[in-house]
Amino acid sequence: MKVTVSLIKADIGGWVGHSTVHPMLIKHAQKKLKEAQETGLLIDFFVFNVGDDLQLLMTHTKGESNPEIHGLAWNTFVEITEKVSKPYKLYGAGQDLLAEAFSGNVRGMGPGVAEMEFEERKSEPLLVFAADKTAPSAWNLPLFKIFADPFNTAGLVIDPSMHEGFKFEVLDTIEGKAVILNTPEEMYDLLALIGSYERYVIRRVWRKKDNLIAASASVTRLSLIAGKYVGKDDPVLLVRAQHGLPAVGEVLEAFAFPHLVEGWMRGSHFGPLMPVALKNAKCTRFDGPPRVVGLGFQLYNGKLLGPNDLFDDPAFDYTRRNAQAIADYIRRHGPFEPHRLSAEEMEYTTLPGVLEKLKDRFKAAE
Numbered sequence: 001m002k003v004t005v006s007l008i009k010a011d012i013g014g015w016v017g018h019s020t021v022h023p024m025l026i027k028h029a030q031k032k033l034k035e036a037q038e039t040g041l042l043i044d045f046f047v048f049n050v051g052d053d054l055q056l057l058m059t060h061t062k063g064e065s066n067p068e069i070h071g072l073a074w075n076t077f078v079e080i081t082e083k084v085s086k087p088y089k090l091y092g093a094g095q096d097l098l099a100e101a102f103s104g105n106v107r108g109m110g111p112g113v114a115e116m117e118f119e120e121r122k123s124e125p126l127l128v129f130a131a132d133k134t135a136p137s138a139w140n141l142p143l144f145k146i147f148a149d150p151f152n153t154a155g156l157v158i159d160p161s162m163h164e165g166f167k168f169e170v171l172d173t174i175e176g177k178a179v180i181l182n183t184p185e186e187m188y189d190l191l192a193l194i195g196s197y198e199r200y201v202i203r204r205v206w207r208k209k210d211n212l213i214a215a216s217a218s219v220t221r222l223s224l225i226a227g228k229y230v231g232k233d234d235p236v237l238l239v240r241a242q243h244g245l246p247a248v249g250e251v252l253e254a255f256a257f258p259h260l261v262e263g264w265m266r267g268s269h270f271g272p273l274m275p276v277a278l279k280n281a282k283c284t285r286f287d288g289p290p291r292v293v294g295l296g297f298q299l300y301n302g303k304l305l306g307p308n309d310l311f312d313d314p315a316f317d318y319t320r321r322n323a324q325a326i327a328d329y330i331r332r333h334g335p336f337e338p339h340r341l342s343a344e345e346m347e348y349t350t351l352p353g354v355l356e357k358l359k360d361r362f363k364a365a366e
């Protein structure tokens with residue numbers, strides 16, 4: 001059976017400020033998706049949150065970019081905004097619903113989407129990652145490590161099914177174009193692109209020998225849709241694991257290093273990506289630090305057996321302590337780069353205003 005996994009998320013109101021999602025939103029979303037399951041549209045679903053983002057994980061047989069599935073997510077976000085976020089004056093009620101009306105597909109309308117359709121294998125371990133206070137480029141480094149770095153993924157060397165490598169689709173978010181690069185042979189070209197966080201984002205990964213879809217990420221850039229700062233894009237990622245794909249532990253291993261990502265306070269600062277359990281998926285210090293949850297599911301005929309809250313484990317305590325030390329260190333830079341993003345990248349920039357105010361006071365330097 002071909003099953004489609006759709007993870008669609010949006011920030012439709014924070015509690016309190018931009019820190020987390022009120023449980024009322026989760027309950028309301030569960031009710032809506034339960035109704036859709038009863039009509040047969042969905043096989044299964046799981047609703048959760050990371051920081052101020054409400055996450056709808058859904059399984060069905062309708063394929064990717066399906067108007068009924070995307071419409072369900074959009075209508076759920078709109079209804080909750082009207083019935084809960086606005087009456088309770090939640091912070092930024094409906095902030096990610098940028099379009100006036102639904103036009104068949106939530107891509108480009110504000111919410112983030114990661115989807116994949118595949119033939120369910122004999123056993124199908126599925127990993128779901130969702131991050132808050134960062135941008136889609138946050139997945140570049142871990143995806144590279146998972147699918148192209150033999151120091152992270154032993155299977156690239158040891159498992160004959162993976163030995164040929166993987167194919168990466170990289171999106172140029174400025175030009176709206178995509179390129180497919182093969183690893184290991186084009187690894188340096190790949191790195192030359194994906195090291196530029198502000199522009200290039202990995203969207204999909206396939207196993208090279210048979211084009212099996214292995215990973216799919218959301219690549220929304222809200223600021224490019226709205227033309228101004230409207231919040232960070234807080235990305236999501238789906239990864240299939242095991243039996244000729246990276247093992248669950250090889251996928252998780254990539255998150256043991258709390259690498260620096262853009263986002264955090266006002267979407268304008270670099271900070272470490274901290275892996276956390278669902279119960280700690282709440283942004284606090286300086287509206288962060290940016291954090292990621294990792295949920296495991298065994299799919300069975302499209303049903304989701306899970307979640308297994310994978311970062312809820314002392315094995316990641318050291319990474320979290322490390323992330324806190326890095327957060328403390330980089331925070332001391334205050335408004336100085338490289339904590340603060342470069343002026344071009346700052347989405348809340350006051351720089352043009354400052355320059356305008358000072359323009360007559362700039363004199364030719366001796």
Ligand code: F6R
Nearest residue numbers: 018133231232264265266267287
């Ligand atoms: C970052 C984020 C927050 C806000 C900050 C200021 O993605 O959403 O850090 O940027 O709390 O929010 P406003 O301008 O709404 O007061």
Ligand code: MG
Nearest residue numbers: 011014018052
């Ligand atoms: Mg928010």
Ligand code: MG
Nearest residue numbers: 052053132234
């Ligand atoms: Mg958010």
